[in-house]
Amino acid sequence: NVKAGIVDEKGTLNGKVKFPTKDLVDSGDFTASVARIIEDLLQSNPGVEGIGIGVPGTLSKDRLSTIELPNIPVLNHMPIGSILDEYFKDVPLYFENDANLAALGEYYFGGGNRSDSFIFVTLGTGVGGSAIIDGKLFTGADGNGMELGHVLVKNGKTLEQNIGKAGIMTMT
Numbered sequence: 001n002v003k004a005g006i007v008d009e010k011g012t013l014n015g016k017v018k019f020p021t022k023d024l025v026d027s028g029d030f031t032a033s034v035a036r037i038i039e040d041l042l043q044s045n046p047g048v049e050g051i052g053i054g055v056p057g058t059l060s061k062d063r064l065s066t067i068e069l070p071n072i073p074v075l076n077h078m079p080i081g082s083i084l085d086e087y088f089k090d091v092p093l094y095f096e097n098d099a100n101l102a103a104l105g106e107y108y109f110g111g112g113n114r115s116d117s118f119i120f121v122t123l124g125t126g127v128g129g130s131a132i133i134d135g136k137l138f139t140g141a142d143g144n145g146m147e148l149g150h151v152l153v154k155n156g157k158t159l160e161q162n163i164g165k166a167g168i169m170t171m172t
Contacts, residue, residue, distance in 0.1 A: 004037050006045045011109030017041070025074050035087040042091070051091055053084070054098035056126060061143035063095045071125050097147065099128025100137055107132050121148065 002024055005016035017037065024033040034053075042048055057069035064081035081095055096104075103120035116135045122128035129148035131138040139145050 002034065002037070004041055006041060006048065011105065015041075015045070021072060025072065030072070030074055031078075031080060031083045035084060038084075039087065042088075048091060051088060051093045052101065053080075053093070053095050054101040055080070055095060056098045056124075056128070058144045058147055059095060059097060061139075063143070067144070097128065097130070097144070098122070099146070100130045100139070102128075103130035103132055104137060107135075119146075 001018050002021050003016060003018045006014045008014055017040075019033075019037065024030050027033045038051060042051075055066060055069065055075075056071055057075075058067040059065065060067060065079045066075050066077060068077075069075045081093065085093055099120065099122045102122055103118075106120060107114065107118075117133050118131070120130040120132070122130075127148050129146040131146050
C-alpha cells in the first residue's frame with residue numbers, strides 16, 4: 001500500500017489515507033497518481049511546510065532518483081525527485097529510504113529512553129535497515145549503507161529474497 005498522512009512538529013499523525021500500490025501502478029502514471037494524493041492532502045491541510053516521501057528501496061546518493069525498488073519495479077531508475085518537484089514548487093520535497101525515515105521517526109518521536117546510536121530493522125513486504133549514529137542518520141558511502149534486504153547471503157539470494165514476504169510465501 002501507499003500511505004500518506006499529515007504529521008505535525010510533535011510527530012502526531014493528523015489524518016491519513018491508504019491506496020493499494022497495484023492500483024497506482026495500473027493507473028499508467030504512478031508518480032502523477034502519488035502527486036494527486038499529495039495535492040489532495042495539501043488542499044485539505046493548508047500550511048504544510050514540507051513533503052517527505054519514504055521509498056521502499058535504494059536511492060541515488062543525492063536522493064533525487066530511485067535505483068531499485070524490488071516491490072515497485074516500475075519506479076526503478078526514475079528521477080522521481082525531479083518529476084514530483086514539478087508538482088510542488090512552493091513546498092520543499094524530501095526523499096529518503098522508508099526504513100531510514102522509520103528510524104528517524106523513532107529517534108525524534110519514539111517513547112522511552114532514547115539512545116543517540118542504534119540500529120533499526122524493518123520487516124514488512126521486504127527487509128529494511130537503518131542506523132542512527134551519534135544522533136545522525138548513517139547512509140554510507142553510496143547513500144544506501146544499511147539497506148539490509150539487498151545483502152547477498154549464503155545461497156546467492158538476497159536477504160529479502162529469503163525472508164521477505166515473497167521468500168516466506170515460497171517456503172510454505
